[in-house]
Amino acid sequence: MHRCQEILPPGVCNLLNPAAICSNNEICLGDIEIYGFDYDYTLAQYSDMLHKKIFITARDILMQQYKYPEEIKKYDYIPGFAIRGLHYDVQKNLLMKIDAFHYIQLGTAYRGLKPVPDEEVIESYGGTPHIPLIEMSDFYGKGPTMKQFMDIFSLPEMTLISCVTDFFISHGIDFDPAHLYKDTTDAIRDVHVKGMMYDWIEKDMEHYILHGEDIFAVLNRLVKHNKKLFLITNSPFSFVDKGMKHMVGKNWRDLFDVVIVRADKPAFFTDRRKPFRRLDEGGSLQWDKINNLEKGKIYKQGNLFDFLRLTGWRGSKVLYFGDHLYSDLADLMLRHGWRTGAIVPELENEIRIINTEQYMHSLTWQQALTGLLERMQTYQDAESKQVLKEWMKERQELRSVTKNLFNPQFGSIFRTFQNPTYFSRRLIRFSDIYMASISCLLNYNIDFTFYPRRTPLQHEAPLWMDQLCTGCMKTPFLDEMVHVR
Secondary structure, three states: OOOHHHHOOOOOHHHOOOOOOEEOOOEEHHHOOEEEEOOEOOOEEEOOHHHHHHHHHHHHHHHHOOOOOHHHHHOOOOOOOOOOOOEEEOOOOEEEOEEOOOEEOOOOOEEOOEEOOHHHHHHHOOOOOEOOHHHOOOOOOEOOOEEEOOOOOHHHHHHHHHHHHHHHHHOOOOOOHHHHHHHHHHHHHHHHHOOHHHHHHHHOHHHHEEOHHHHHHHHHHHHHOOOEEEEEOOOOHHHHHHHHHHHOOOOHHHHOOEEEEOOOOOHHHHOOOOOEEEEOOOOOEOOOOOOOOOOOOEEEEOOHHHHHHHHOOOHHHEEEEEOOHHHHHHHHHHHHOOEEEEEOOHHHHHHHHHOOHHHHHHHHHHHHHHHHHHHHOOOOOHHHHHHHHHHHHHHHHHHHHHHHHHOOOOOOOOEEOOEEEHHHHHHHHHOOEEEOOHHHHHHOOOOOEEOOOOOOOOOOOOOOHHHOOOOOOOOOOHHHHOOOO
8 A cells, every 4th residue: 555656646536526527428519409308316306315205104104004014113214225226136135236247246245234145145146146137137127037226216115125124034034025025116106106205395395406506507508509408207297397496496497398297208218109198287188189299388198209200309419318227318329319418416426435545545556456466476386376365365355445435335336346337337328428417517518529538448558547557567666566565
């Protein structure tokens, strides 16, 4: 660790801005004529208070309607227990993080609130930590045996499953994990479907809605530059209306060319059958045939194919923002050629951690050790083998330290040690750009071009300072570092 200051290029890692927009694909905002938005966790960002409320309500539904033991009431919401993007093996009752190559990150498999030993995890998957594609999540995160939790609203769901599992196991109660999963998912769904969550937010918007004042600034700037705006959300109109009035003002609808509520995404993007229906000012359904989508009117349901036909908004001049990689963005990018922006609220905190001295030192020394291990493994004498063994142990300890900086149970949502997570892979696949919140757009000109960094492939020479500690023969100080320790 004492050589880290020498290895670390001055100022390189401090350049990361938590309010920056990251690009996976080159995109010029000057070419974008139409901006589309989801509502929940895209235009409206919610405080963590909401997760606690969802957890407690769903827990009580399990007790009252599903007759689960009253003792589960002792479990309260655990903020920061789970992270987004985890996979849950329903039959094995395992919650875990999986990387882009379908390997479980050992040390991140939990049954209930307790980690499962690595040996047990490997044995339960036939002697390997690899999960075959056929068992993994399909296009929308639901595989035959596994469910991937991609929604920000799924944090209380994962925590509730883990808490109830912990209760059953610690009390020696026999249970079927499939029933527990179904009951918990249904209880969480009731919180949404029965409108409870909408009621809480509507009654206390000051505490539940974050960054509200920035949303008007973003939308107003786009309209002033003659951009067309539309909203496609699964939420009901009365809820969206109250939230937008709170954030943007009573005339918020003047900013949008098309507003669609109760859209039933992702089916909205794939199913041609549901027609658009108009709502009157009181929110009641009208029965007239929809031949065009008018500004100032509210529409319900519908489908993307009719939307494209009625608006003529096609291809890469449309940029749509959403928080759910599957149900918001995947179809739009892969099937329709729209440009997409992912809203990833976790990004802000992760960048703040990456900017800490502890993270920089830990990662730099890990990279240096990895380079040393790669070069020195050719020496087979007893002394060299002992040094290699110590380096491997230290590298493993550093990996654990780095993981715990983000989340003690599961680490970063973007990485499993050196590999991208399964979540990261989908983020790169389905989004042109990603950011912590819509307000990040205010930091860029209306015609700004985002250029993704040309990071070197494994066979290419590392030309950038932050790539120089990976074991390349040109790594500065490497000759001296051979003698360290």
